[in-house]
Amino acid sequence: MIRIRPYQPEDWSALWAILEPAFRAGETYAVPRDISEQDAHRMWIELPRAVRVAVDDAGRVTGTYTLKANQPGPGDHVCNCGYLVADHARGQGIAGEMCAHSLALARELGFLAMQYNLVVASNEVAIRLWQKHGFAIVGTLPRAFRHPALGLTDAHVMYRLL
Numbered sequence: 001m002i003r004i005r006p007y008q009p010e011d012w013s014a015l016w017a018i019l020e021p022a023f024r025a026g027e028t029y030a031v032p033r034d035i036s037e038q039d040a041h042r043m044w045i046e047l048p049r050a051v052r053v054a055v056d057d058a059g060r061v062t063g064t065y066t067l068k069a070n071q072p073g074p075g076d077h078v079c080n081c082g083y084l085v086a087d088h089a090r091g092q093g094i095a096g097e098m099c100a101h102s103l104a105l106a107r108e109l110g111f112l113a114m115q116y117n118l119v120v121a122s123n124e125v126a127i128r129l130w131q132k133h134g135f136a137i138v139g140t141l142p143r144a145f146r147h148p149a150l151g152l153t154d155a156h157v158m159y160r161l162l
Helices: 009-025 037-046 094-108 124-132
Strands: 003-006 050-055 061-069 078-085 113-120 136-147 151-161
Touching: 003 094, 009 037, 009 050, 009 061, 009 078, 037 061, 050 094, 061 094, 078 094, 094 113, 094 124, 113 124, 113 136, 124 136, 124 151
Parallel strands: 078 113
Antiparallel strands: 003 050, 050 061, 061 078, 113 151, 136 151
8 A cells, every 4th residue: 555645854765766767768857968966955844835755655755746836926826746756666556646636736725726847748658647637638748858769759738627
């Protein structure tokens, strides 16, 4: 069983072990592939409004998500989330659980909609999962992502009202 709880500072080393390989791979996040641990901490922990971790029955961190306003001022009623699951925990439904949890948390925090700004078109598993959770592709950005293996790849903007 997966439990989702607020991030605690002692979670950082486990989170970095999840974030670093995904960022270094450069296949799904528009983050510099050589991002420092300090910059990743600032981006994933310090800037968002909420950070959550998924833990298994043994208390091991298996995933994480961040939630923040997508834009400041007049756009701050729409939130944005980012999700990552540990490689060893993929295929267990953790991303779906985190998505459902983030939608509930976003409502609780007063957001009216959620938007994903750059879902790489080659990330078909994520696209199907987000669609299952009510997101629609509202736009496609041609050749907007430099994929390390596929080259310039389309990216989608996905959106749903809460």
